[in-house]
Amino acid sequence: MNRWAAPIAASRAGAAHLRAGRPCQDAVLYRELRDTDGQPVMLMAVADGHGGRRYRRSEVGSRLACETALAVASAALASAPPEDGEGAWSRWLAHDLPEAVQGRWLEAVQAHWQSDPGEGGFEPLLYGSTLGLVVMTARWWGHTGLGDWDLVRVEADGRARLLEEENEPTVLGEATCSLCQPQAASLFARRAALYPLALEEGDFALVLCTDGIRKSCATDGDFLTLAAWLARSGGEGVGLLPEALDRISREGSGDDVTVAIGRAGALGEAQATQTTALAPSPPPAAQASPPRRQRPAIGRALAIGLALAAAGAGLLALVWPRTQPQPQAAPTSPGLRAALAEVERLCGQPVTIPLELRRRRDLFVALRQGRQDPGQLKAAAATDPLAALIAADLPADQRSNAPAPASKPAAAQARRPLQALGACPALREALSRQWALTPAATTP
């Protein structure tokens, strides 16, 4: 079964780059191929050249990064599959692929230098670039790379979740990890992950973008809303995506802006016939995908919500802002439905919970320090349900102006609001651990 429509993508020079007469130093590329079973595979890559005098050929470096990544990945995916399946592909994303990509990229940039030598000697630094790669197969999808790209997963109902961002503890200011670093291949592992595709999995899209988009948004909530919109509207018409990117850069960071969007199931199917300009050859199999299935997760969440409402409507009302007056606390609001579905999703894969929470550590800090209003996040649960859950879990005594929680009795922990939403122990424990790691505001 082919779940994936052809990616759509666009890359635009930033407003500040245009004004300064600098080229677009971002690059984007996608490709469709078949694996050894004849199943379609989609690849998409984005890269962000560093710019500046030290990296004056980075627009070439970013283009070669995308080309190299897709060439290396295509060759591996079209050859014999490894014996132990997904475990081996995970190792490939984290180790084998990076080694090959970095080696081939270094050869490519050196060859470019030899064909067009400039002043001074060759050094890979001249071509410095980030790289983000997403691989989408019939059985799994995964990502890898290095540098300051972001990856958002958008569900068919518009919920968006930040899956991957650069979290290097030593990256300061505008610094980022780069293919030109000697140890670049070893840096891929912490940005690599593989996700098996479950048969009953709903439709979704993956939005891979360079940092110019997120830096243009006032908040991460704005970024997720924008990513969800890009995922749903990107294929609607020729020119819409470039126009949107131009606006994002013009009204935001001024940086180059690039996005690649992979679409699974009906989310891609609905748009596949309208993307001829940006995706020249939509795969026939995408058009032959089965009709969109019911979303069992939502159904189960609704059941949970209704049961909870019947059992303790008053408690739910305290946990969640009601957007509709009647019936009281019944999960009729999109936000509450999204939150319940998010709880179920997280508890269905408890091993991933700590990582997902760690990726939102900035949000924990913002809430803990009183910089982020939990009410706003809960109100925006339909867009970012995980943020809403984190906000709902913020205990009153963990706010920045409250006493330290060190002596909080266990009974108080047990009363935390997430229980009312059906959160499993793994989720509640992971939240507690993340709160414990979250610093309070430093007093002057």
Added chain:
Amino acid sequence: MPFPDVKLANRPLHFLYLCDCSGSMAASGKMQALNQAIRQSLPGMAAVARDNPEARVLVRAVRFADHAAWHIETPTPVDQLEWRDLQAGGIPAMGEALKLVAAALQTPPMEVRALPPVLVLISDGQPTDDFAAGLEALLRVPWAQKAVRLAIALGHDADLEVLQRFIGSEPATAGRSPRRPLQASNATSLAQYIQWASTAVVGAASMPASRVSETPLEPAAGNIPLPDLPPTVLDPTDDVGPLVW
């Protein structure tokens, strides 16, 4: 589908002056020269801000003498800034000034997506309080680590070692000397340094190119590649006025 209701925004660029207002600044017209240099630099700074709409340049200033205090506490858009004269008197509590700035660089109130701030320390003497404690407090703050830190020494009595510790060490690289405190010996060179910091440096910080993290284990030094100083300031044979301070 219409463009979503999201807030797109340029990125704040915080520019902070830390001005020595000790009694020695009253001598030889240093205080007057500093006030004049900053005031005269504002139109150029505003022009750079207009030319870089992706950055929102916000200015603050700290004065330090017997105690440190905000001279301009609210981050003020440069085109709305009216510089009030600083007054000299007392002894320089530089460490206290660094602590004051450290508190202001906490998040919040600093925005997560702000550009690396620019800190300009101007002094003609030696700190009389616990400078090391102040510097330690400052450099514990991530935004201070990310900041572009510049220092201007007024006259030959300025403590260059202290100012060097403030800006940090940056080794020489190909074609560039190690970064040192700027040494102003008269009103003309002071004005040129202030002009450079408030225009060329602000311009570079407004649209920073991303760069490579030096190693995964050590933070990189120098967050924004600094633009070159004006040739008239670099070349001692140029006429930048007499040695006054």
